[in-house]
Amino acid sequence: MAEVENSKDLISVLWSGADILRSKMDANEYKNYLLGIVFYKYLSDAFLIKVYDLLYDERPETMKAALDAYIEALEDESAEELKEELKDECHYIIEPDLTYTSFADAAKNNAFNREQLQKGFNNIEQSDLIFADLFTDIDLYSNRLGNGDQKQSDTIANLIKEIDKADLLNSDAEILGNAYEYLIGQFASETGKKAGEFYTPQAVSKILTKIAIAGQEDRKGLSVYDPCMGSGSLLLNAKKYAKEPEYIKYYGQELNTSTYNLARMNMFLHGITPENQNLRNGDTLDGDWPTGEETDFHMVLMNPPYSAKWSAAAGFLQDERFSDYGVLAPKSKADYAFLLHGLYHLKSNGTMAIVLPHGVLFRGAAEGKIREKLLRSGNIYAVIGLPANLFYNTSIPTCIIVLKKHRDGRDVLFIDASKKFEKGKKQNAMTDDHIDEVLELYSNRETVEKEAFLASFEDIEKNDFNLNIPRYVDTFEKEEDVDLNALLTxxxxxxxxxxxxxxxxxxxxxxxxxxxxxxxxxxxxxxxxxxx
Known part of the structure; x- marks a missing residue:
């Protein structure tokens, strides 16, 4: 219970930090300031806690006590040795006057200097490749912060004072990570359409992850890959359901640089070690990645941009990801290009779950040919129709397609979950009960009237490889017969x-x-x- 309270306290502090910026810019901009400065505090506090632990083998009472101990230790002759050990453990070093504790103290005494914070950002970015360009989106000299140097500096100082109320010393990584996730969700809600690129609603994430991890929960060294990772929330879901979460290896790629930075911060805030993070800023379709030692994964999770445009250049027909299919996804709809990319990177005993618009189930031409090849190979394992208006960036109904690399059967389970939702003001939402109902239908893998249908390959062939859910799951409600005698009466x-x-x-x-x-x-x- 204390953990929940602690999390709530943390959220309310961080949210009041957002209030300082809300009147000056929209959520899509102020999220960068707020999340970036929270992240700097996290790095600084974690660093000072580690210093204290190395010196005294215990946690400090306060951040001030840890800073004092650090300053004193730097005067000692073994200071260089301490710094070496810190660099080894943390991958970065923060000088005493660049710690968040020093900044907060200066802000309270009206002596805060934003040049120092900028210097702190730069030092972290240059300390290790894993932090390169991490704070690029935070412009401490922006006119959005106020008119003139003083007002801009005051805005940052106020933000630093507010966020300093967040007690990270007594919060574990999970509490801070969850608070960060909550904020990202709130920004997604405020930002509306722009949020689609960095946020998948938790209900959908939960279904995707539980399906993809099913049967692999005990695996030590589980690998999970999201080639359109957004803020990394979908990837990080894996640790909630794995038995050995500390051994999970995360692989993710993101095209948008700001969102990629968000994902990197999100990983650290959830306590993921640098060794287990393999994240890249790049275009998933244009250039295949990863291509090094690790190229296939136990779990592939994806919520790509729907019906996005891509080059579909003829050269891609020689690309190993697409060459088996003889055709490419159309230029105007990259849905199958994303799907095939993910399937290519799936281990033979793994599971992939991807969210896409319903059009992929029935559109013809090149998409029809790709779909038929996937069905003939037994790659499509299940199709789940989701409720409409679940996402921030589109109201269209979507579906989850579950894929396997090699299996004996070619049957496909269809689930119609389109009615399993609670209506909300802006978005519809799926409750835990709705999610459990879907997962139960999925794991039972049998026909349930009006809810699920296990289609044989012959059923699908008869339908010309059209996977439109109403062809298989009949949800038609027959009207009651009219009682003529009662009507006459x-x-x-x-x-x-x-x-x-x-x-x-x-x-x-x-x-x-x-x-x-x-x-x-x-x-x-x-x-x-x-x-x-």
Whole structure:
């Protein structure tokens, strides 16, 4: 319970940090400042805690105590030895006057100098390749922060003071990681359409991850790959369900540099060691990656941009990822290019789960040929229709396609989960009960009326390799038969009630009198018409 409270406290501190910037810029910009400065505090606090641990073999009471101990140790003759050990353990060194603790102290005394923070950023970036260009998106000299040096500096100082209230000393990596994830989700909500590139809703992430990890939970050294990783949330889900999370190796690629930086920070904040992170800033389709020692993975998770454009250049027909299919995904819709890229990097005993728009299930031409080849090879294992309006960047309904590299059967399980949601103001949401229902249908792998259908290869062949879910799962609700006798009785009763009301209305009209002959004449005409 204390952990939940701690997490809530952390979230509220970080959220009030967002309030300082909210009036100055939109969420897509201020998330970079807030998350970047939180991350610097994390690196600084983790560093000072490690210093104290090396010196005294225990955790410090306060960050100030740790800083004091660090300053004192640097005056000792074994200072260089300490620095060597720190560099080895942390991959970076922070000088005492560039620690977050020093910045917060200066901010409280109106002596904060943003040049120092910039210097701190630069030092971290230059200390190891894993941190290269990590703080690029944070412009400490932006006019958005205020007019003139003083106001801009004050905004950063206020942010530093606010975030200093976050007690990272008594929060483990999971609490901080979860708070960070929560913030990313909130930014996604505020940012709306732009959020699609960095955030997959947790419900969808959970289904994808639990499906892909099924049967591999005990594996030591599990490898997970997301070639369109966004902020890394989908990748990081694997550690929630693995029995040996500290041995997971994460591989991810992201085209957008800001989002790639977000993912790198997210990894550290979840306590993932540099050795287990293999992240790259690049275009997944244009150049294959990874191509080194590790090229196939136990789990492939993907939520690529839907129906994106790509070059589809003829040269790709010689690319090992696509060459077996004889055709390429169309220029205007890269969906199958992403799918084939992921499948190429899947181990023969692994599982891949990808979210795509429904069009991939039934569109013809090149996509139809690729789909048929995948079905003939037994690669498509399951198709799950999700509710509409789950994502921040599109309201279209999407589906999860589950793929396997080599298996005996060629049957496909279809699940219609389109009605399993709770309506929200902006987005629909799937509850844990909805998620569990989908996962149970998936693991049972059998036909359930109106919910799931296990289609044989012959069923699919008869449908010309069209995988549109309503062809297999009939969710049509038959209307009840009309009881004619009951209908006639109701009509008779309605007629009687009308007659009674009409009679009451007539007697009211007959009671009306007037000295005006014209009014009386009109009244009598009306009475005559009703009686006639």
């Amino acid at each position: 109701d009509m008779k009763k309605t007629d009687e009630e009308l007659e009674q009301v009409q009679g009451e209305f007539l007697s009211l009209l007959k009671d009306l009198t007037s000295n005006d002959e014209t009014i009386m004449s009109s009244l009598n005409d009306l009475i005559g018409k009703i009686e006639g």
